[in-house]
Amino acid sequence: MLVLGIETSCDETAVGVVEDRLTLRANVIASQTELHAPFGGVVPEVAARAHLDQLLPTIDTALVQGGVHLSDIDAIAVTHGPGLVGALLVGVSAAKGLALAHDVPLLGVNHLRAHVEVAQLEFGDLDPPLVALVVSGGHTSIVVMDADGTFRQLGSTIDDAAGEAFDKIARFIGLPFPGGPEIDKLARDGDPTAFDFPRAMLHDGTYDLSLSGLKTAVIRDLRRMEAEGVEPDLADVAASFQEAIVDVQLIKTLRAAADEGLDQVVLAGGVAANSRLRARFTAECESNGQRLIVPSIPLCTDNGAMVAASGANLLAAGVTADVDLDVDPSLALTG
Amino acid sequence: MLVLSLETSTARTSVALVDQDRVLASASLGRPREHGRFLAPAIRFCLEQAAVDVDRIHGVAVGLGPGLFTGLRVGIATAQTFAAARHLPTVGLCGLDVLAFRVRYTRRPICTTIDARRGELFWAFYRSSPGGVQREAEPTVGRAEELAAEIEAHGDDVLIVGDGTLSYRDVLAETGAQLAGREAAWPDAVDLAELALPRFVREETVRPERLRPIYLRQADVRIGWEQRGRLRGGVPNEAAG
Ligand SMILES: [Zn+2]
Numbered sequence: 001m002l003v004l005g006i007e008t009s010c011d012e013t014a015v016g017v018v019e020d021r022l023t024l025r026a027n028v029i030a031s032q033t034e035l036h037a038p039f040g041g042v043v044p045e046v047a048a049r050a051h052l053d054q055l056l057p058t059i060d061t062a063l064v065q066g067g068v069h070l071s072d073i074d075a076i077a078v079t080h081g082p083g084l085v086g087a088l089l090v091g092v093s094a095a096k097g098l099a100l101a102h103d104v105p106l107l108g109v110n111h112l113r114a115h116v117e118v119a120q121l122e123f124g125d126l127d128p129p130l131v132a133l134v135v136s137g138g139h140t141s142i143v144v145m146d147a148d149g150t151f152r153q154l155g156s157t158i159d160d161a162a163g164e165a166f167d168k169i170a171r172f173i174g175l176p177f178p179g180g181p182e183i184d185k186l187a188r189d190g191d192p193t194a195f196d197f198p199r200a201m202l203h204d205g206t207y208d209l210s211l212s213g214l215k216t217a218v219i220r221d222l223r224r225m226e227a228e229g230v231e232p233d234l235a236d237v238a239a240s241f242q243e244a245i246v247d248v249q250l251i252k253t254l255r256a257a258a259d260e261g262l263d264q265v266v267l268a269g270g271v272a273a274n275s276r277l278r279a280r281f282t283a284e285c286e287s288n289g290q291r292l293i294v295p296s297i298p299l300c301t302d303n304g305a306m307v308a309a310s311g312a313n314l315l316a317a318g319v320t321a322d323v324d325l326d327v328d329p330s331l332a333l334t335g
Numbered sequence: 336m337l338v339l340s341l342e343t344s345t346a347r348t349s350v351a352l353v354d355q356d357r358v359l360a361s362a363s364l365g366r367p368r369e370h371g372r373f374l375a376p377a378i379r380f381c382l383e384q385a386a387v388d389v390d391r392i393h394g395v396a397v398g399l400g401p402g403l404f405t406g407l408r409v410g411i412a413t414a415q416t417f418a419a420a421r422h423l424p425t426v427g428l429c430g431l432d433v434l435a436f437r438v439r440y441t442r443r444p445i446c447t448t449i450d451a452r453r454g455e456l457f458w459a460f461y462r463s464s465p466g467g468v469q470r471e472a473e474p475t476v477g478r479a480e481e482l483a484a485e486i487e488a489h490g491d492d493v494l495i496v497g498d499g500t501l502s503y504r505d506v507l508a509e510t511g512a513q514l515a516g517r518e519a520a521w522p523d524a525v526d527l528a529e530l531a532l533p534r535f536v537r538e539e540t541v542r543p544e545r546l547r548p549i550y551l552r553q554a555d556v557r558i559g560w561e562q563r564g565r566l567r568g569g570v571p572n573e574a575a576g
Contacts (some may be wrong), residue, residue: 045404045554052408056415056544070420086405089371093409095376097416101389265564 005308008091009083016304017066026066027305030054048086077107077311083332088327107311108321115268118306135270137163155207190239340528344402345408347521353528359385396531423542433522448499479503
């Protein structure tokens, strides 16, 4: 069974093809990073326009890469939320056009779920229960995939998503968009203990996170130093800021795993490409005897293969969508 | 020659299946912001009710706007993938032209309008010509007062159509022009198909990936932090252009 997956929820126009749920056949991404860079963040209307410009060529490229024809595809999967409404609508409309043209099932995929399920393309079928940290520019959530494959959200950021915090601090210290990879790079030469930035809500008994106080503290310290005429070591700032973000996510995620008695941890989403986050999770899970599952970076950032993989699971479970499938910008991760 | 026609650039969504001069099936919805949910079921409805197999469709016509951003992208994205998947040619048309085509038998100069939201509208002027209407200049976006001044410059026998006549009735009526009613308020997929048919016949078509919306406004470049916040709940708002 071949499933084509379409992803347009944010700023990547992406199409993937997956065969028999576990085999990656194609994964093509038309990135819009350069379009949004001048604005220092994702501009929804710019994203939606670019999705429409790039989607059909991206579908074509994915079919070529996968060595398949559209008429071979058994079902069309598409992200229908969460995400930017105008961006989502382009992908969902395109998916419906394909599904109608070849009379194949339409599969409505939850973007957050897909970030977790994509791991099956590299690690084989996931063996839940497990805990997952889904972290990107738009979301920072700690979720549990139960033994029956259903998802439960334990907690999420109450303000900024991690990727958003990276972007904002990067912009403040003059680094280009997207900020995550830039801070990651800069932080390698810095001392993560140079600044003692706050780790909010660490001991509040919930699995929620708050990153906006951290962001404010970094900006306040930079302004204070500027007023005092002190030249800050930006590598130290980046490393300390990154360490605080990593700490909060690591501690909360592993506490969730401990509380739920789970020994498998999945790292998912674009920010899972952060080298410090990967290293700290790797070390900590190893010392705890937990299995850490982290997809390779092309499958962590938004991509079409994850949509195809998640869609293939839906198809196998007989859960198809009707062509009146709606987009849901704030689609919840449940069930 | 069988044409599937999609028009989603205004508050009204419509679909038609037209065989030469015969409308085999059509469907429309007047609820705004429902383009994404309504369009595909409406296409399926038309195909099923007309008992037409997708193999028999010769081409896909689609409205390119100007109009509501999200709506017109719904139509174009659907038209593009449907046509590409069936290896069909496409024709994209301006919604203002479709509105003028609707009232092509008038002898008056025609002004077509589409509500652009945010206190503005899109418009274009037409003169009747043999076999249809001829647009005088490129479509424009502006405030109703600016349009009223242009209408007055055209003389007092202008016929105004489109939903601008509903949103800006008072300002436009003051010009002394005649305002068409609701029956010509929104571009319709049946008119779109009729206007597109000769182009399919003459093979003045484009490949689906060449279809592009008519954007008369630059993208609103406010950064999406607030909209990203919507990932955690909130209500989207719709822009036009
Ligand atoms: Zn994502």
